[in-house]
Amino acid sequence: MATETNPSITVDxxxxxPVYRQIADEIRGLVARGELEDGAGLPSxxxxxxxxxxxxxxxxxxxxxxxxxxxxxxxQGASARVRIPDAPYRSAMAPDDExxxxxxxSRWVLAGADRKRIEELIRGALDRFxxxxxxxxxxxxxx
Amino acid sequence: MTLVARLALVVSIASVALVIHWVARVSxxxxxxxxxxxxxxxxxxxxRSRRLVWVNALVSLLASALVFVAEPSGKLVLAASLAxxxxxxxxxxxxxxLVRSLPVERVPGRFTVPLGEQPSATSYVSAPxxxxxxxxxxxxxxxxxxxxxxxxxxVPLHFDLRGHANRYGSPTGLWGLGFIQVFDTLLMWxxxxxxxRERWALPPEHAERYAALQRERRALxxxxxxxxxxxxxxxxxxxxxxxxxxxxxxxxxxxxxxLSLLVAAGAMFLPLVVYLRPLMRVxxxxxxxxxxxxxxxxxxxxxxxxxxxxxxxxxxxxxPKRRGIGQTLNFGRPAAxxxxxxxxxxxxxxxxxxxxxxx
Numbered sequence: 001m002a003t004e005t006n007p008s009i010t011v012d013x014x015x016x017x018p019v020y021r022q023i024a025d026e027i028r029g030l031v032a033r034g035e036l037e038d039g040a041g042l043p044s045x046x047x048x049x050x051x052x053x054x055x056x057x058x059x060x061x062x063x064x065x066x067x068x069x070x071x072x073x074x075x076q077g078a079s080a081r082v083r084i085p086d087a088p089y090r091s092a093m094a095p096d097d098e099x100x101x102x103x104x105x106s107r108w109v110l111a112g113a114d115r116k117r118i119e120e121l122i123r124g125a126l127d128r129f130x131x132x133x134x135x136x137x138x139x140x141x142x143x
Numbered sequence: 144m145t146l147v148a149r150l151a152l153v154v155s156i157a158s159v160a161l162v163i164h165w166v167a168r169v170s171x172x173x174x175x176x177x178x179x180x181x182x183x184x185x186x187x188x189x190x191r192s193r194r195l196v197w198v199n200a201l202v203s204l205l206a207s208a209l210v211f212v213a214e215p216s217g218k219l220v221l222a223a224s225l226a227x228x229x230x231x232x233x234x235x236x237x238x239x240x241l242v243r244s245l246p247v248e249r250v251p252g253r254f255t256v257p258l259g260e261q262p263s264a265t266s267y268v269s270a271p272x273x274x275x276x277x278x279x280x281x282x283x284x285x286x287x288x289x290x291x292x293x294x295x296x297x298v299p300l301h302f303d304l305r306g307h308a309n310r311y312g313s314p315t316g317l318w319g320l321g322f323i324q325v326f327d328t329l330l331m332w333x334x335x336x337x338x339x340r341e342r343w344a345l346p347p348e349h350a351e352r353y354a355a356l357q358r359e360r361r362a363l364x365x366x367x368x369x370x371x372x373x374x375x376x377x378x379x380x381x382x383x384x385x386x387x388x389x390x391x392x393x394x395x396x397x398x399x400x401x402l403s404l405l406v407a408a409g410a411m412f413l414p415l416v417v418y419l420r421p422l423m424r425v426x427x428x429x430x431x432x433x434x435x436x437x438x439x440x441x442x443x444x445x446x447x448x449x450x451x452x453x454x455x456x457x458x459x460x461x462x463p464k465r466r467g468i469g470q471t472l473n474f475g476r477p478a479a480x481x482x483x484x485x486x487x488x489x490x491x492x493x494x495x496x497x498x499x500x501x502x
Contacts, residue, residue: 006259010253011253
């Protein structure tokens with residue numbers, strides 16, 4: 001049975017971000033929010049490709065990206081599995097994170113947001129994230 | 144030509160006319176011929192509807208009169224029985240013309256898909272209807288088997304319009320009708336399977352309500368097909384047994400055939416009357432929530448003003464129709480052509496094979 005209460009991912013074909021990256025970002029988000037737990041099985045590349053409406057290579061590339069980060073375990077002949085690493089998450093401090101944040105702030109500023117508005121946006125995103133994480137059964141933590 | 148045969152022919156002409164009338168009349172401020180226009184109906188649209196209503200009424204009245212007044216000469220009766228094809232073709236022409244005049248909007252590219260399993264085909268079918276259909280098929284086959292054991296080897300199989308037998312053969316050829324019922328049933332299961340395979344794409348802002356609407360849309364669609372197929376199968380069962388009983392007595396099947404036609408007419412009309420309106424209501428809400436009736440499909444795949452879906456880069460085999468109800472095939476996938484071929488030649492092929500193998 002399916003359903004909207006299951007972990008779900010959102011893709012946007014109109015976005016400039018490649019779909020494989022959107023899929024990887026969404027699954028990473030599900031893991032971070034505790035909606036996908038350690039050992040949770042992921043759909044096969046064929047199944048997810050059919051559900052999203054993309055070529056299975058696109059899904060395979062998303063899974064490979066997550067596997068390279070150490071967040072997903074790819075097993076020959078079996079479905080991929082979420083693997084939450086014991087050691088600190090490898091891409092926690094990815095070198096381009098600061099650049100991506102700066103870029104995001106630049107675009108908000110160009111769109112007319114001032115410092116107060118940007119603080120609101122970030123606070124809102126943090127609130128949403130940790131609320132979802134608390135609802136997902138994971139440790140709520142604190143911001 | 145007996146009175147019963149004339150009446151049966153008039154009933155079938157009238158049932159086609161009723162369906163066309165029901166589609167043609169204006170029954171919604173923004174929809175014509177069950178096609179959502181995305182705007183209020185104009186005077187030209189209303190004139191289109193009136194024209195078809197009149198042509199349909201006129202042709203079917205003339206055809207019905209012809210059935211009663213004509214001498215049972217083959218040609219006039221044939222003309223009368225083919226007459227409903229004219230308003231039908233007219234209606235299809237109007238529908239295509241209307242669709243061609245409508246703008247094709249972009250399909251929103253943003254949607255949510257659950258990672259878990261989708262509802263299965265069995266969650267859309269009705270258990271009592273499925274059991275009733277299987278019981279009907281088995282009971283008819285058993286009754287025919289019993290009749291067959293009490294029949295001579297050669298019986299009249301075809302009659303001219305005056306009721307004289309003009310073809311004789313083995314009665315085992317009548318198994319072909321049972322094979323058509325089996326094919327119908329497979330088609331019904333195919334529709335339920337197809338509805339369950341549609342992409343479970345939800346608008347992120349209204350995911351829960353939209354999911355409930357999609358489940359309702361799919362269940363209504365499957366229920367409509369279930370009733371259509373069971374009605375058709377009931378009609379075939381009556382025809383099958385009526386023919387078997389009649390040829391056993393070497394006479395033309397009269398009342399049974401008329402009854403079978405009547406059931407077929409009801410089977411075509413009643414499910415449409417009951418299920419089309421709720422389906423349209425659900426689809427309107429789906430369109431309003433998602434901004435499109437085909438969320439999850441690729442905008443670039445919609446060709447011919449949204450009439451045909453051809454998207455080789457989309458793994459989906461079946462997608463919702465952009466106009467009207469139900470589904471269409473993704474002709475960008477080879478399997479779609481195979482399915483189309485199987486559906487077109489399936490029933491005649493099964494019937495032919497049955498006659499060859501059993502006859």
